[in-house]
Ligand SMILES: Nc1ncnc2c1ncn2[C@@H]1O[C@H](COP(=O)(O)O)[C@@H](OP(=O)(O)O)[C@H]1O
């Protein structure tokens with residue numbers, strides 16, 4: 001396994017353990033807990049990357065954007081807490097730590113998504129993931145689920161579900177929703193209306209590694225390490241559903 005992939009996994013796991021510790025011992029909750037978690041997880045990720053990959057650039061949700069990344073051959077794209085709202089709320093499993101590595105020649109070349117509340121970290125390797133529950137409640141039936149943002153569900157959510165004979169399920173965190181597809185708890189994750197590169201880079205690296213289809217809602221490729229980090233829409237789905245999903249999402253722009 002590549003040393004970069006191992007490092008991505010180690011960093012996401014370590015930051016996730018720190019976040020669990022902060023949540024258990026800080027006495028904070030809600031927005032205050034989210035703020036503390038963002039800050040301390042970011043510090044851990046930046047310190048470890050500076051020590052172990054001093055020549056690489058970093059793009060983090062919680063750091064000022066250093067534009068030297070635009071000419072760097074390798075850029076780590078990290079989200080110290082994805083699903084900050086859910087992290088701050090007791091009892092949620094749908095929040096994540098994202099660590100991805102982008103290369104100027106090959107795009108996303110390593111990625112890890114930790115789901116700390118479930119004690120698991122997924123890597124962008126091709127190893128199969130056994131079907132699991134834990135993010136979503138056990139479904140009543142066997143209809144495929146389309147996971148969408150709980151706070152900002154896209155207007156086309158129900159139309160996508162109808163197109164694949166499925167149902168809509170709201171869940172926090174882009175990483176958790178992407179991992180719900182990886183884990184077989186959902187068939188597709190669709191988003192529109194706003195997001196940034198750090199929200200999707202690591203989830204997409206992992207999902208692509210597992211053979212899922214990832215792209216924009218108009219069917220085009222996701223492009224990372226752009227000057228403007230706004231990357232507002234996203235589809236991650238089982239490859240056989242790609243055409244049916246895009247047929248709906250591409251007409252809703
Ligand atoms: N309309 C929007 N504009 C900007 N960011 C958005 C957004 N909708 C979702 N996001 C971001 O995407 C991530 C997943 O959101 P959601 O849980 O709603 O699916 C969150 O990241 P953070 O928690 O890292 O801020 C959230 O801020």
Ligand SMILES: [Mg+2]
Pocket residue numbers: 061079081082083174198199
């Ligand atoms: Mg995020």
